[in-house]
Amino acid sequence: MLYTGGAGNLGKKTAETFLREGAKLALVDMDKSKLEEAQKELSNDNVMIVGANVTKEEDVKNYVEQTVNTLGSVDIFFNNAGIIGGVASIEDQSLDNFNKVLSINATGIFLGMKYVIPVMKKQQHGSIINTSSVDGLRGSPNMVPYATSKHAVVGLTKTASLEVAGNNIRVNSIHPAPVTGDMMKTVHQGQSASQGSGDEQVQEEITESIPLGHYADSRNIANLVLFLASDESDFITGSQYRVDGGMGATS
Template structure:
């Protein structure tokens, strides 16, 4: 049975990915820092408490797996919502570290296992913030742009070994994490939560947020043999973002 490793897989997009990969017949391994969320995962999954930016922890998880067919480097945080001049360096570093270094470390330790097997798929979670500039979200946007550069480099380095790399760019995803973003943006812009929500939704041609399951379905496709020649691609699952600066 093929194995998938999902970082930050105990809730939100990561958990939806796990459910979708299990439904596709794969053995699911998950890392996360939220002990309560880990305890609530299906008993059929293998789960470990591990910080995505702790290299020793990630190396141990990959070693314990033994083989890894699909990696979903999904760990990320929203970071501060503020103008550039109001962002503390420590908050910038924390955001960039989790979003970028977490993906780097997961790929670094998964790649040798995939090379040995002569196949594999690496899926990095970027964002539509990796496609456009986003006011008040400088560290997050910078990290998500960098994710795409990392992915394209991985695709070039690992392609000769039968390993594919792609990035998914979610748009605004329904859930607790986006609710936090909406609240912070509303406070920063002097707007209501609903006004900010409507601004995001109206900035897409489909006029709606996406669901975590939409991202998970794309991940399963990219990890499958049906996508055997899909590599180095940036795929937005966002209902077609027209306006990256939400307005009412």
């Protein structure tokens, strides 16, 4: 299994989940020191790490090549790297921030598939899971770069799934609700600044919008990734899977 964003909370939880299933993993992240920490925490010989910037084509080509050279194949690709970016209204968003978020969250997804798909075509099998968000299926005030990038992931997923279905490659996207961790702290801070409220109030407001009444845990997301990677989902492709505590039921 190959996946980007491997040094974050979700990356480590996904690693633990797949290692229990006997998988061999290649973790990719731009922060090499955090990758090394994650590898040490996992303490498993079946984990390799590759430092890479997912927006740079040569880096992406390299992390795919290193994975194939070490693990022999890429059966599962969790295309997961992403950022929140600055939280502000459209008129207060900078073009630099908009471009940065789209570069990582959308271009990074595109480049990953560009170099993984040829490997999977050669194998004539594979599962690609692209990380979008609940905000990839709805509007999200003060987060236009993020929401735009996550909508783009849906288009990339659907289009890729049609192109590679004949090669026994499946491509799906996942759409998590807010997940406990550092990314949501950025949202809390940005939204509280724009609203003139406190971080705790913002968290309470977001929590109230989730019918199950709490944020997701990384384990919830990792379990969905495991399902979409497995043979249990072998007739599923081009689909958008919510793991959102019921948020989609309100729209």
